[in-house]
Amino acid sequence: MTSTPARPQRCRRAVRAPLPAALLALALLAAACTDPDRAATGEDAGAPPDAGVSAAPADPHGARAPGTAPDGDATHDPGHSLATAPERVVAVSEVGGLTAEVATAIARDPEVVATSVVQGATLELLATRDADGAVVDELPEGWWFPVEVLAFDPDRHAAVVGPSPIDDLGPTEAVLSTSSAQVRGLAPGGVLAFGDGTQLTVTAIVEDELIGAAEVAVSIDADLSVPTPRAVLARTTDAEVAAGWADLDRLGAVDPTGELRELPLTGDRGDEVPVLRHAAGVMAPARLKAHYGEFAITDGPGRWVRQGASWLREHHTITEVPILGEVECHVDAVEPLTAAMTELVERGMAGLVDGDDFGGCWAPRTSGNAALSSHAWGIAVDLNVQGNHYGAEPTIAPEVVEVLARHGFAWGGDWPVPDGMHFELVADRELPVATRGS
Numbered sequence: 001m002t003s004t005p006a007r008p009q010r011c012r013r014a015v016r017a018p019l020p021a022a023l024l025a026l027a028l029l030a031a032a033c034t035d036p037d038r039a040a041t042g043e044d045a046g047a048p049p050d051a052g053v054s055a056a057p058a059d060p061h062g063a064r065a066p067g068t069a070p071d072g073d074a075t076h077d078p079g080h081s082l083a084t085a086p087e088r089v090v091a092v093s094e095v096g097g098l099t100a101e102v103a104t105a106i107a108r109d110p111e112v113v114a115t116s117v118v119q120g121a122t123l124e125l126l127a128t129r130d131a132d133g134a135v136v137d138e139l140p141e142g143w144w145f146p147v148e149v150l151a152f153d154p155d156r157h158a159a160v161v162g163p164s165p166i167d168d169l170g171p172t173e174a175v176l177s178t179s180s181a182q183v184r185g186l187a188p189g190g191v192l193a194f195g196d197g198t199q200l201t202v203t204a205i206v207e208d209e210l211i212g213a214a215e216v217a218v219s220i221d222a223d224l225s226v227p228t229p230r231a232v233l234a235r236t237t238d239a240e241v242a243a244g245w246a247d248l249d250r251l252g253a254v255d256p257t258g259e260l261r262e263l264p265l266t267g268d269r270g271d272e273v274p275v276l277r278h279a280a281g282v283m284a285p286a287r288l289k290a291h292y293g294e295f296a297i298t299d300g301p302g303r304w305v306r307q308g309a310s311w312l313r314e315h316h317t318i319t320e321v322p323i324l325g326e327v328e329c330h331v332d333a334v335e336p337l338t339a340a341m342t343e344l345v346e347r348g349m350a351g352l353v354d355g356d357d358f359g360g361c362w363a364p365r366t367s368g369n370a371a372l373s374s375h376a377w378g379i380a381v382d383l384n385v386q387g388n389h390y391g392a393e394p395t396i397a398p399e400v401v402e403v404l405a406r407h408g409f410a411w412g413g414d415w416p417v418p419d420g421m422h423f424e425l426v427a428d429r430e431l432p433v434a435t436r437g438s
Helices: 100-108 154-161 178-184 285-292 309-315 331-346 398-406
Strands: 022-024 089-093 112-129 135-138 145-152 173-177 191-194 199-206 216-219 228-236 297-299 305-307 316-321 325-330 380-382 409-411 422-425
Touching: 100 112, 100 228, 112 154, 154 228, 173 178, 178 199, 178 285, 199 216, 305 309, 309 316, 309 331, 316 331, 325 331, 331 398, 331 409, 331 422, 398 409
Parallel strands: 145 216, 173 199
Antiparallel strands: 022 089, 089 228, 112 135, 112 145, 112 191, 112 228, 173 216, 191 199, 297 305, 316 325, 380 422, 409 422
């Protein structure tokens, strides 16, 4: 392995498991930074007995100062960005990934003029090189960076959102979001080497919003396999969409009779929420990494993983927090979490949080589909676990939600499939957090 200085703020996030059909404007429903599938079993966020910091392996990823990548592609017209142009574009997805029936139903709607299916996956990135061939990152055998990749159909994508650098991608080429380029320390000409042996050359760095804040964007014809349909982008003539609200029921119909699927729909227009996944209040993976640090991982028992030691030394801490007691979390989470719990104590509301029913914070594990839970870098806490399982009606007091929100924590209870115990630190406060349901 070639060692290079540590790039600050490397991080890893989790892809959520199946979500209800979600109509999300201008955002690609890829994966959120939270862990949905542990709530139904009441799984504690804490690490398994043998996963303590003392057992961390030698750090497989080298240290280097962050590179400065271009802010965007010089030839890209910002008027055609996902974030600015298509106020009549929406994205639709459903539980377990997009089905062909839903994509077909959207395409045949008389008020939909163009559609494009977006595919996605979290893949193993093993190494990167700059345009001159010099190693930027190189990991030892058995270690990798989980990286979110979205694949677009260039022709159909252009018909929905307008021209972009995605249109000309070849099978061995990729586009990076600005945030991803900063994390990776790469510019155009850089090379990404993936676990399946595929190598892709970076052709452009674009605004996060243009590719739904994915880390890497490729063509559906790329040599890299990105197999899972995530969402269908649809350009519609619907005046309600142009006004900021879609006819979600109509777009959710899946047969000629107009009979609706039973799953709930939610929606926002893209110019209202430029970077959005099903959990609108959390950070997109590339931005999350830029704020909280990225680490390489290797397999652990079950869904647990092992993290490189240098990230743990820099970012992991154990501290006492009012109400909750001893907490393992990210160093950046200590102050806001302590402030929130202190406020509850000072306002006489400490009893609204059960310290004996605290599900933990730091927990290096995946969500079952190769992506990491936000708990893996210790920026999320699970409170009052027993009464707030994933998918159930939340019972946590609104005063707790209000206090934690004031200190920077988004609440999972507002998501299309609620995760009432989950509170996740969000640094990108400029992004709207609300979603709207049908």
